[in-house]
Amino acid sequence: MPLSRLNPEQLAAAKAPFGHNLIIASAGTGKTSTIVGRIGYLLGQGIKPEEILLLTFTNKAAAEMVERVAGYFSREVAGRIEAGTFHAVSYRWLKKMDRSIILKQPSELKTLFRSIYDKRQFHHIGAEAQPLSANFLHDVYSLWQNASVEEFGEWLEKRHPGQESYAEIYLDIVEEFEATKKEYGFVNFNDLLIQMREVSKRTKLPFREVLVDEYQDTNELQGSWIDAMDPPSLFCVGDYDQSIYAFNGANIHIIGSFTRKYPDARVFTLSKNYRSTAPILSLANRVIEYNERIYPKQLEVVRSGGAMQPKLLIFDNLMQQYEAIAQTIRRSTTPHPQIAVIFRNNATADGIEAMLREQGIPCRRKGGRSFFDAKEVRAALDLATLMANPKDMMAFIHIFEYAKGIGSATAKELFEGLVALGHGDMLSGILHPDDQVNPFKARTVNYQLGLFDHPTHVGSVSRFAHLGFDEKFMAHPILKHPALNADGVTFIHDFFRLVASLRPKKQPVPIMREILASKTYRFIAEQLATKRATLKNGEVDETKKNEAHERIRRKGVLLVQLAGAYRSLEKFINAMVLGGGELSEGEGVNLLTVHASKGLEFDEVYVIDLMDGRFPNRKLASQAGLIEEERRLFYVAVTRAKNLLYLSYAKYDKFKDTSFFPSQFLYEAGLLKKDQVYEKLKQLSEGGEEERK
DNA sequence: ATTAATCCAGTTTTT
DNA sequence: CTGGATTAAT
Secondary structure, eight states: OGGGGSOHHHHHHHTOOSSEEEEEEOTTSOHHHHHHHHHHHHHHTTOOGGGEEEEOSSHHHHHHHHHHHHHHSOHHHHHTSEEEOHHHHHHHHHHHTTOOOEEOOHHHHHHHHHHHHTTOOOOOOTTSOOOOOHHHHHHHHHHHHHHOOSOHHHHHHHHSTTOGGGHHHHHHHHHHHHHHHHHHTEEOHHHHHHHHHHHHHHSOOOOSEEEESSGGGOBHHHHHHHHHHOOSOEEEEEOGGGOOOGGGTBOHHHHHTHHHHOTTOEEEEEOEEOSSOHHHHHHHHHHHTTSOOSSOOOOEEOOOSOOOOOEEEEEEEHHHHHHHHHHHHHHOOSOGGGEEEEESSGGGHHHHHHHHHHTTOOEEEEOTHHHHHSHHHHHHHHHHHHHHOTTOHHHHHHHHTTSTTOOHHHHHHHHHHHHHHTTTOHHHHHHSOOTTSOOSOOOHHHHTTGGGHHHHHHHHHHTTGGGOOOHHHHTOGGGGOTTOOHHHHHHHHHHHHHHHHHTTOOSHHHHHHHHHHSHHHHHHHHHHHHHHHBOTTSOBOHHHHHHHHHHHHHHHHHHHHHHTTOSSHHHHHHHHHHSGGGOEESSSEEEEEHHHHTTOOEEEEEEOOOBTBBTTBHHHHTSTTTHHHHHHHHHHHHTTEEEEEEEEEEEEETTTTEEOOBOHHHHHTTSSOOOHHHHHHHHHHHHHHHHHO
16 A cells, blocks of 8 residues: 555655645655555545546656556556646646637747737837837736736736836737637637636536645646635645746745635645755755745755765866766766756756767757757648647648748738638638638729739639649639749649648548648758758758758657547647647756756756856846745755765856856855855845845 | 848746 | 848849
8 A cells, every 4th residue: 555655744644634734845755655645545535536636747747646556556546536737637627628729839829929919009208118028028918827816907017017008008919819819719828727717616526635746836827726626625745945936926925825825724744855865955955044934944864874975066167067077977877867967047958968969978858849849840730730720820821931922921811811711611711612702802902903903813823824733723712812923822732632631531640641741741841951951152961951851750750659649639739739848858868957857856966057147047036036946946956866966067158258156056055165256146146135125 | 012031139947 | 040120122
C-alpha cells in the first residue's frame, strides 16, 4: 500500500479527514509520495477514482502520479482518476459537454489582437502618457484575466495609472477581440479556464475531493475556478518558497490566506528532506532566509554521509564558462539523464547547448517550442486546422501567404469569398460553390473604373487557360478575383485538390500523411528550404538545401508519429497546443529554465550564469519588489540537486562587450564574501522595495 | 493599395 | 535568427 511507505508527518497528511487541508511541503519532502498516498487512502475509503480530481502544474507530473497509483492499484483504476493541469482538465470537460474547441497558439491570438488594435486611432496630446502598445496591452489584458476578478477598467487604472484617457478604447479593443475569437472559433488558454469556471457554476461536478499540487502557483483565475467547483474536500499541497509564477498572476496570498479563507482548515507540514545532502540544503536555506517568512521553515536533513560542498565556479568570460561546464560534464560519472543545467532565461541556453553538442555530449532541452514554431510544422498544422475548423481565417491566410502574388489582403478576400460561396462554410465554398453568389464585395477602387468591371473578370479567368486545369476548376467563381496571377491560380488549384482529398478523411494520421505528400505542402517546403539555403550573395547552396529538406522531412515524420496517439483531428491539433510545450527532444543532459525544472530532481545540477542582471534579472528585480521572487527562483534551482551542486558565473561577455557583477545570491549563500559590490547590489534590490510603497 | 524586399531591434519565466 | 516595422516597387 502507498501509505506504508510514508513517514508519520506524511501519513498524517495523507489520512487527513475530509475538508480543507493544506500541506506545506518544502522542496524534497516527499510531496509526490504524500499525494499518491492520499489518493491511495481515498480509494481505500471507497471513493471511486473518477470522484478524485488531481490538478498538477504539468501534464507530465500528473501522468507520473497516476503511474505511481497504478503501481499500487491497477492501471484501469488509476486511469479513471481525473488528472492533469487546470487547462487540460478544463479542456476534457468542455469536450465532454460537446463544445467545439480550437485552441490557438498564444502568438497567433496576439497577432489577431494586434490587428484589432491597429484599427484604432489614439489621439494623444503632448503631456499625456503614451498609449500602451498592442503587444503590451494584450499581455496586460491576459494578466488581468489570470490575476483578478475585478473589472478590467478598474484593475487597469490601479495598475497603470495615467492611462485613464485611453480606457474606453482599450475596452473597445478587448471587446472586439473577444467577439472575433468567437467568430473564428478560437479559444486560448485563459478561455479554457474561464469557460470551465462558468460550467462549474451551473453544473455540480462529481468530485468528492480535489487535490491541488504546486498550490503556491495558483492564480486568481485558477483559485476562482476551484471556488466555482466548490468541492466537498480540498487537499492543497504547496510551498510558499517555491512560488515563481507571479508573472502569470500567481498570488502567494492564496496559499498564505488559506486558513483565513477556510476557518476549519487543517495545516500539515512536511519537514523531512529526503532529496538533498546537508550542504546543499543549508545553502538553499541560507539564501531563502533573506525572504520574509510566512511559515517558519525547519527543514530536517535525512540524508547523511560524506557530502561534497556546493562548488562555485568563476570564469573570466561567458564562453569559457560554457566550455568548462561542458568539460566537467564530460568527465562526470553521473549518467547524463541525471544531470541538469539550469538557467534563468532560455536565451542563455543556446551557448551551453552548442558547447555540449560540440563536445559530443547528448542533451535534451525542454520545450518543443522550437519544433512547433518551425514554419513547416506551422504550415502542416494550419492545413490540418482548416479541415477541423474551416472558420479559421488566420490559418487560411498563413497558408496563402506562401502563394506568389497573394498577400494577407488578397488571402482575406479569397477566404471571405469562399465562405460566401459556401453559404458560410469555406470548405463547401471550395467543393460546391454556389455560382449565384457574388464572392466579392464591391470594391470602390475597381468600380471607379467602371468600364473595366465586367471584362476584367471574364478576361482574368481566360488568361489562365494555358495552365491546363480542368473545366470544373476553371469555372470556380473565386478565380475571378482580379489580383490573381498564374502562380496564385496554380496554388489555389493544388490547395483545392488537397481539400477535396482530405474532406472524407477523419483520422489524424492519414490526414497528416496526405498533407505532407500534397503539392501544396511540398511547394511550401521547397520555398522554406530554398530560403534557408540562400547565401548572402543570393546564391542557393544545393547541399544546404538538401539538408534543409531533410530536416523538414524529419519534422513531418515526427508529426505523423504524434498524430498516431489521437483518434480525432481536433483532439490532435489541440493536444499540440495544450501539451506541445511539454514535449522535449532528445536524450541526455537536461537543459532547463528554473521554471521548467520545478518538481524535478537530479543527482548533479549546474546553475549557470549567476550574474547580477541575469539572475536576478535586474530589470525585474529593481521594480515592484520582485527580488523576493528571484530569490525563490534561486531556491528552486538549487534544491533540484540531490548530490552535487555547481554554481557558476562569468565576469565578462566578449560577444556583447559587457561586464558583470556576481549575483547577490552568491553572497547570500556565503560563497562570496560580502563586500562593497554586495552592498551596492543590495541597495539596487531594496530600491525596488521602496518603489512599491 | 498591396506585395515584396530590406532593415532593425531585441530576448523572462508557462499552460 | 526571427519577427516586426519601414520602405520600395508593382
